[in-house]
Amino acid sequence: MTDPTDYRAPIREFILNRFPGFELRDEDDIFALGFVNSLFAMELVMFVEKTFQIKVPNNEIRLDSFRTVERMGDLVARVTSGGRAPVL
Amino acid sequence: MTLVGVVGAGVMGAGVAQNLAQAGHDVALVDNTPQAVTKALSTIELNSRMSRLLGGPELDPDTILGRIKAGTDLALLADADLVIENITENWELKRGLYLEMDHTVQPDAVFVANTSAIPITRLASLTTRPRQFVGVHFMNPVPMKPAVELIPGHHTSPEALEKVRDLLTSMGKKAIPVNDACGFVSNRVLMLTVNEAAFLVHEGVADAETVDEVFRSCFGHPMGPLQTADLIGVDTILYSIEVLHEHFADSKYRPCPLLKQMTDAGLHGRKSGQGFYSYGAPAASSAAVDSGGSRPTAATR
Numbered sequence: 001m002t003d004p005t006d007y008r009a010p011i012r013e014f015i016l017n018r019f020p021g022f023e024l025r026d027e028d029d030i031f032a033l034g035f036v037n038s039l040f041a042m043e044l045v046m047f048v049e050k051t052f053q054i055k056v057p058n059n060e061i062r063l064d065s066f067r068t069v070e071r072m073g074d075l076v077a078r079v080t081s082g083g084r085a086p087v088l
Numbered sequence: 089m090t091l092v093g094v095v096g097a098g099v100m101g102a103g104v105a106q107n108l109a110q111a112g113h114d115v116a117l118v119d120n121t122p123q124a125v126t127k128a129l130s131t132i133e134l135n136s137r138m139s140r141l142l143g144g145p146e147l148d149p150d151t152i153l154g155r156i157k158a159g160t161d162l163a164l165l166a167d168a169d170l171v172i173e174n175i176t177e178n179w180e181l182k183r184g185l186y187l188e189m190d191h192t193v194q195p196d197a198v199f200v201a202n203t204s205a206i207p208i209t210r211l212a213s214l215t216t217r218p219r220q221f222v223g224v225h226f227m228n229p230v231p232m233k234p235a236v237e238l239i240p241g242h243h244t245s246p247e248a249l250e251k252v253r254d255l256l257t258s259m260g261k262k263a264i265p266v267n268d269a270c271g272f273v274s275n276r277v278l279m280l281t282v283n284e285a286a287f288l289v290h291e292g293v294a295d296a297e298t299v300d301e302v303f304r305s306c307f308g309h310p311m312g313p314l315q316t317a318d319l320i321g322v323d324t325i326l327y328s329i330e331v332l333h334e335h336f337a338d339s340k341y342r343p344c345p346l347l348k349q350m351t352d353a354g355l356h357g358r359k360s361g362q363g364f365y366s367y368g369a370p371a372a373s374s375a376a377v378d379s380g381g382s383r384p385t386a387a388t389r
Contacts, residue, residue: 037310038142039319039358043367045138058149062140 004070004077007052011072014047026069041066048072054079090255091116093168093193095185096175097128097158099321099359100202103230104172106132109155110147110231111258116165117158125158132156135231142232162192170255172200172224177327179206186214198248202226204324205271205279205331208241218243222252224263225272228320237272238263270335271328278316279329279341285313286325286344289364296364314364318357322364326351 030036094105097119136149198220208223223239300312326347333341357363
C-alpha cells in the first residue's frame with residue numbers, strides 16, 4: 001500500500017521554493033491563499049509527473065486535485081498504485 | 089469547416105493551431121525545422137490536457153491533434169482557405185516568407201498576419217493580394233484569450249475582413265477593430281511599459297518581484313509587466329520594441345540593454361525555463377542559464 005504522506009515533502013518543497021517565506025500546511029488551499037495562479041498549477045502537474053514518473057489522468061487535471069499538498073500526495077499515491085482516481 | 093494554414097509553430101503558432109482545431113477546423117501547421125514542429129505538437133498535446141486547469145473546456149488531445157497536419161513544407165498550405173502567419177517578429181524573415189507563400193498558396197486564400205507590431209499595409213505590399221490581407225493580433229495564451237485586435241490594411245477588402253471576422257468568431261474570439269499603425273493599440277502601450285519595467289530592474293531601482301508586486305497590489309493587475317514579459321517571451325518583447333524604435337525613430341522606444349542581454353543569454357521566459365523568474369521546466373540551451381535559483385534572475389544583477 002502506498003502512503004500518500006510519502007509524496008508530500010517534495011511537493012511542499014517545490015511550492016515553497018517558488019514562494020519562499022510562506023508557512024504552508026499540507027491541508028492549506030494554495031489557490032485560496034492568493035499567491036498561486038492557474039499557470040503555476042500547470043507547473044505543479046508537470047512537476048509531479050516528472051518527479052514521480054507518472055502520467056496524471058486527464059480527468060484528474062483540474063484545480064481540485066491540486067488545491068492542497070495533501071490532495072496532490074493522494075493523487076500521486078492513487079496513480080502510482082494503479083488505482084482509479086475517484087472524483088473528488 | 090475550413091482548412092486553415094498556420095505558419096510558424098512557436099508559442100503563438102501552436103496556440104493558434106490548437107484554438108483552430110478546438111473550433112473544429114482542419115489545420116495545416118508549418119515551421120522550417122522538424123524540431124519546431126515536434127515541439128509544437130507536444131505543446132498542443134500538453135495544453136489540451138491542461139485546458140480545464142486553465143479555465144478552458146475539457147479537451148481530448150487525440151481529437152485536437154487529429155485535426156492538425158504538420159510539417160516543414162509550405163506546400164501543405166497550398167489549398168488553405170486562409171493562412172495565419174506567426175513567425176518571428178523580424179522584417180527580413182517575414183519578407184522572405186510572404187514572397188514564397190504568395191506563389192505557393194492558392195490565389196483566393198486570405199493571408200492573416202499575426203504580428204505584434206509590424207504595420208499590416210507594409211506586409212501586404214510584399215504580396216500580389218493586398219486586398220486579401222488582414223492583420224490579427226492574437227494574445228497569449230491564444231486558446232484562453234477572448235479577444236484580438238483586428239487590423240485591416242490600406243487595401244483590405246470588406247469581404248476579406250468579413251471572412252477573417254467569421255473565422256475569429258468560430259474560434260470564440262471577439263474582434264476589436266483598430267486602424268493600422270505600428271504596434272496597433274496594445275503593444276504601443278504594453279511594450280513601452282515592459283521596457284521601462286526592465287529599465288527599473290537594470291538600474292537597480294527595484295527587483296523584478298517588487299516591480300510586479302506594485303502592479304499587482306497597487307493597480308490590481310493579475311500579473312505584473314515582467315511576469316507578462318516572461319509569458320510573452322523576453323526575445324519577442326525585444327524584437328517588438330526594436331520594431332517600434334525603428335518605425336517611429338523615437339528614442340522613447342529604445343530597448344533596455346537588459347532585454348538584449350537576456351535574449352542573447354537564452355533567458356527567454358517561461359518557454360526556456362528562465363527569464364525574469366525561474367520556472368524549473370525546460371532548460372534553455374545557453375550555458376548562461378542559472379537553473380538553481382527561485383528568485384528573479386534579473387534581481388541578482
